[in-house]
Amino acid sequence: MIYRARAVVTMDGPPIENGAVAVQDGQIQAVGGHNEVSRLFRDETVDLGEQVILPGLINAHCHLDYTMMRNAISPQKSFTDWIKLINAHKRGLDDEDYLEAISRGFTELKKWGTTTVLNIEAFPELITKLPPPPIRTWWFYELIDIRKRITTDDLVAGAFAFFHNRPEWLGGFGLSPHAPYTASADLYRLADECARVTGMPLTTHLAESWEENEMFRNAKGALYDFITSLDRDMGDCGKQSVFARHVENNFTGDDWILVHLNELGEDDFSLIAERNLGPSLHIAHCPVSHRYFRHRKFEFQRLRDLGANICLGTDSLASNSSLDLFAEMRAARDNEPWMNAEELLKTVTVNAARALNREGMLGKIAPGSHADLISLPFAGKLETVYDGIVDHQKPIEWMMVDGQISN
Secondary structure (H helix, E strand, O other): OEEEEEEEOOOOOOOEEEEEEEEEOOEEEEEEEHHHHHHHHOOOEEEOOOEEEEEOEEEEEEOHHHHHHOOOOOOOOOHHHHHHHHHHHHHOOOHHHHHHHHHHHHHHHHHOOEEEEEEEEOOHHHHHHOOOOOOEEEEEEEEOOOOOOOOHHHHHHHHHHHHHOOOOOOEEEEEEEOOOOOOOHHHHHHHHHHHHHHOOOEEEEEOOOHHHHHHHHHOOOHHHHHHHOOOOOOOOOOOOOHHHHHHHOOOOOOOEEEEEOOOOOHHHHHHHHHOOOHHHOEEEEOHHHHHHHOOOOOOHHHHHHOOOEEEEOOEOOOOOOOOOHHHHHHHHHHHOOOOOHHHHHHOOOHHHHHHOOOEOOEOOOOOOOEOOEEEEEOOOOHHHHHHHHHOOOOOOOEEEEOOEEOO
C-alpha cells in the first residue's frame, strides 16, 4: 500500500512535499515524492489529504502501572514525602487495578501518537494476564533488593523466564535496577553482566533529586534517613556524588539509558568531560514531571554540548497529567528556547531510537525501517512544518504500527 500526504517528515532528510510512503509486510519499502513512489510500486494509494506523515513517537520513560494515579498526589515539599505517598497509594491497589492502569495507559499513549514506549514494569507477573501490547513496547523489569526479600540472582532469573515466553510481542525486554538507593551495587552489576551477554537494554533512575545526591555525597537528609530505616547498608554514602558512584562502578555505556540526571555538580561535569563520557550517555528527560517536582534546571544544552543523546519521556501519571509527548516537547521548548522544533522532534524519534539501539529501525521513515507512522493536520508552510508538529494539541486521528492501521 502507498500512503500519500501533503507532506512527509522522514527525520532522515528534509520534509517532502506531496510525499508518499510505500509499506509492505510491516516495513517501509520506499519514501519520496508521490509521483516517484507510485511509479516505482504501482500499488494502491491511500490519500490522507492535507496531512503530514511522520514517524510514530517514542516515549523514552514511562510507568504504565501508575496510570490510575492521575492527580492522586499533589506536589510535596520533598521527594521523600512523595515516595512515601506513592508507596501508600500502591498498598491500596490490587492486581485488577494495575491491569486496568496498563490498559488505560496504552490507550492514552496511542491517543497522542506514541507507537513505541519504554515501560518500567514493577509487577511483571501481572503481564501474563494481558494481551499482546497494541504498540511496540520495551518492558523493563524493575529490580529492587533493598529489603533483601529474594536474592539478586532470583530477581534476574525471574526476569529472563518472563521475557523468554513472549517472543511474539512487538518490542522487547530489558532490566531496570530502580535507583542506587533501592538497588544494590551487586544487583546493578548482575544486570549489567546479563545485558552484555544477551544484548538487553538497561535503564535506571539516577541523580533524580537533591535528596538522593545529599544521601550519597553527605550521608544525610530526608531520603538518607528514610532509606536507613529500611535497613539498607549505608556504607556507600558520604563519599561521592551518586553519578560519580555510578561511573566508578562502571555502570555506563551504550547499554544504559539514564533517567533524569537532574542533580549534577561541577565535579560530575568535569568527570564527563575528562573521561569523554558524553557520547555514551543516553538520557531520558521528563520535562513535565521535572516541573511537578520543582527540580533544579535540567542542564540540557550543557549535556548536549558534551555529546549526550537526550530523549524525552512522560514519566508516570503520579507526577504528570497526561502521557502526551507533544506536551513534553513544548515544555522542553519553554525551558530551552534555543531549541528549534526539528531538534525537539528528534528527542522523541531518532534520539530515542538511538538510545534503544534501534537506530535505522525506529524513529525515522526510511527503506527498511519499521512501518510505525502517524499523521496530523498540515499547518502553515513546508518551511514551518516542524513547528506545526510540536504545536499540535489534538488527539491523533491516524496511526500505523508495524504496517497495520491502529484504531
